[in-house]
């Protein structure tokens with residue numbers, strides 16, 4: 741493991757990380773929570789956030805349908821699922837979109853879950869396997 745040098749300026753730090761592999765420094769890094777964790781839906785990794793509802797699919801121009809999806813995200817080290825999340829799905833190619841205001845609501849829910857220990861509607865169990873079991 742290498743040691744992370746001290747940086748005098750943000751520019752210096754950016755330049756360093758552009759030319760070094762952060763994997764070499766994992767041992768030194770503190771665990772941090774990024775907001776982006778909440779935004780990444782593990783079930784729909786290619787979902788794109790839009791500020792407002794478009795008339796047609798921005799990627800292929802087909803009509804959009806309303807859809808209801810499940811949002812699975814990582815929050816404070818555990819996985820959680822949020823149901824009944826409105827989304828948009830294009831009719832032909834299946835491109836998926838979520839509106840910014842929906843993301844705001846997701847964020848609020850995760851915040852409540854964190855601070856007030858919101859009681860989940862249901863707890864589901866996930867079977868865990870090791871790929872080695874297919875030896």
Ligand SMILES: [Zn+2]
Pocket residue numbers: 797798799800801802830831833834835
């Ligand atoms: Zn599309």
